[in-house]
Amino acid sequence: xxxxxxxxxxxxxxxxxxRFQGQADPPLTAAGWQQAESLAEVLAASDIQAVYSSDLQRxxxxxxxxxKRLGLPVQVDRRLREVSQGVWEGMLHADxxxxxxxxxxxxxxDPLHNRPPGGESVAExxxxxxxxxxxxxxxxxxxxxxxxxxxxxxxxxxxxxxxRPLAEARHHIPENAVPVPIDWTAREAMHQxxxx
Numbered sequence: 001x002x003x004x005x006x007x008x009x010x011x012x013x014x015x016x017x018x019r020f021q022g023q024a025d026p027p028l029t030a031a032g033w034q035q036a037e038s039l040a041e042v043l044a045a046s047d048i049q050a051v052y053s054s055d056l057q058r059x060x061x062x063x064x065x066x067x068k069r070l071g072l073p074v075q076v077d078r079r080l081r082e083v084s085q086g087v088w089e090g091m092l093h094a095d096x097x098x099x100x101x102x103x104x105x106x107x108x109x110d111p112l113h114n115r116p117p118g119g120e121s122v123a124e125x126x127x128x129x130x131x132x133x134x135x136x137x138x139x140x141x142x143x144x145x146x147x148x149x150x151x152x153x154x155x156x157x158x159x160x161x162x163x164r165p166l167a168e169a170r171h172h173i174p175e176n177a178v179p180v181p182i183d184w185t186a187r188e189a190m191h192q193x194x195x196x
Contacts, residue, residue: 004133040068155174
């Protein structure tokens, strides 16, 4: 079992505006940079052994602020990216409801397997994010390890660590740049059906 310290990236303009970010790559705001520095301050005295990040700049820059304080490199893993929101990326919630009412209703009906047009499902995000966390845990059994990623991606890790159903993932999205420690036990790759 490895202690993972999860951290969502600092805030972006799209966070503030309520736009769906997904794998689009808007930068941190000035407030987001400050959140990253505050996270670095909070974790400065920790015994973190490694820092991993999504390759998207909002996560990488947040991770870099902490890693610099700790004197560690940032190890980038694309599997830690946010869920792909497909054609919804950059859109406001109200506009999605207006233009994609049927697709939104389908997501509400099946929050685990349904995906936006051109995007990913929660189950698909969990498969890649869990695989990344399993590998990190095997490489750093002593821990702790900082993992800087995105709201839904981190929520899938939180669900598995807490034994919560993945369909509830959207209810476990952490706040921006607030550390969330979990205990992670690496296991063999699972079949997609086992995520239910």
